[in-house]
Structure formats: C-alpha cells, structure tokens
C-alpha cells in the first residue's frame with residue numbers, strides 16, 4: 407500500500423531538531439580546571455551527583471584533593487595537568503586573569519580533548535559588573551587559539567555557583583547556551599548539560615558569537631543584585 411503523501415508544508419520544511427535527541431555521554435570522565443573554586447566545585451558536584459567520574463583540577467594537587475574529599479561522591483583531585491590528562495571532557499573554570507596562562511601550559515594534555523570553556527571576562531567597578539573585550543574576541547576564542555588540537559566549545563556561563571553547590575536544590579532550572587565549531591562536539595556538551603536535572607543545552611552558535619554569551623553575565627549579575635536572585639535563562643520556542 408502506498409503511504410499517504412506528507413502535507414506540502416511538511417515536505418518543504420525539514421523536521422525541527424529535537425534538543426533532547428543526544429548521544430549517550432554517561433561514561434565520559436569530566437575534569438574541571440580550577441575545580442577548587444565556586445563554579446568548578448558546583449559543576450563537579452552536579453556531574454558527580456549525576457553519576458559521572460569527576461576529577462577536580464588545581465594548581466596545587468593537595469588543594470584539589472581537599473576539595474574532592476569535601477564533595478565525596480567518588481570525586482578525585484589532581485593538579486590541572488593530571489586532571490586534563492585523565493579526563494575526556496575538560497571544563498575550564500579558572501578566573502579570566504589566569505585563563506591564557508593556564509591553557510598555554512596544558513596544550514599537550516588537552517590535545518584531542520573536548521574542552522568546555524565557561525569563563526566570563528568581566529570587570530567590576532562601583533557601577534557593577536561590565537564585559538571586558540578580549541583581544542581574540544572572547545575567552546572561548548582565546549581558548550581555541552591557544553589549543554588548536556583540542557575540540558573547544560563554550561557553555562555553562564550563566565549558571566549560579568550558589569545553586570550548583572546547594573545540595574537542597576534538586577533541579578537547576580535553566581537553559582545553557584552551547585557554542586562550538588563542530589556539531590558532534592556541541593551535541594556532546596548539550597548531552598552533558600542534560601545530565602543535570604532541570605538543565606537543557608541549546609546550541610547557540612559558533613565561537614565567534616561567544617562574546618555576547620560571556621558578556622550577558624554582567625546583565626545577570628545586575629539582575630541578581632537588584633532582585634536578590636540567582637537568575638537563570640530560558641530560550642523559548644525550542
């Protein structure tokens with residue numbers, strides 16, 4: 407029997423891509439450079455809670471081990487180089503001031519790895535937070551320039567480290583904008599995002615558009631200060 411013809415507009419328009427149709431990433435080992443800080447510790451906690459093997463990195467192995475011991479859940483601590491070497495996906499969670507130097511030193515360890523940059527280059531003065539303009543365009547583009555053999559993506563910029571670290575918070579109610587050059591890599595990052603209850607990863611463009619995403623954090627900080635909130639973001643109609 408001949409199947410019924412598809413409606414004309416369905417034939418003209420390709421099916422929308424389902425943001426939940428993603429690869430299985432449950433076996434990926436996740437490393438967090440600068441994982442002793444608030445953001446890194448929060449992400450480490452959430453991924454460990456989701457069942458991932460997580461390795462916290464630090465400039466000092468003993469600081470990483472102390473932070474890992476506090477978190478429990480099988481989290482391990484190592485110096486940043488060892489963390490990068492042993493992980494499949496490596497989140498960069500160091501301050502902007504230490505970004506270039508940290509990545510330059512890890513070029514070899516990060517070769518071939520999925521790198522997820524969440525660094526927001528921001529300045530602060532008495533008017534509040536404001537976006538800095540990195541020479542390369544953004545922190546993510548600086549990472550891509552310094553790590554030509556890595557698969558650099560950007561995500562997790564808009565999360566509240568306070569919520570991430572709070573064990574009473576069961577779900578993190580936010581979308582995560584995911585940027586990168588290769589769909590296979592951004593799909594992996596979206597899939598990792600979806601491992602954290604409440605979160606959804608949404609593809610938001612190539613790395614040349616990372617500056618706006620990083621800068622938007624200055625606006626979120628203003629929101630948080632005015633409304634005493636830990637604001638997240640939702641992309642509608644996706």
Ligand SMILES: NC(=O)c1ccc[n+]([C@@H]2O[C@H](COP(=O)([O-])OP(=O)(O)OC[C@H]3O[C@@H](n4cnc5c(N)ncnc54)[C@H](OP(=O)(O)O)[C@@H]3O)[C@@H](O)[C@H]2O)c1
Pocket residue numbers: 439440441442443444445446463464465466469470498499500501502503504505507508524525526527562563564565566567568
């Ligand atoms: N906090 C948030 O809510 C949040 C949300 C989204 C994104 N982010 C981004 O995530 C990054 C980390 O934020 P954070 O609040 O966790 O920062 P942080 O606590 O100030 O720093 C994170 C860790 O980076 C290491 N570090 C400090 N200075 C360094 C340097 N000069 N070079 C290399 N490593 C250095 C430290 O670990 P060791 O001393 O153990 O090496 C520190 O514990 C930032 O780029 C931020 O923009 C933060």
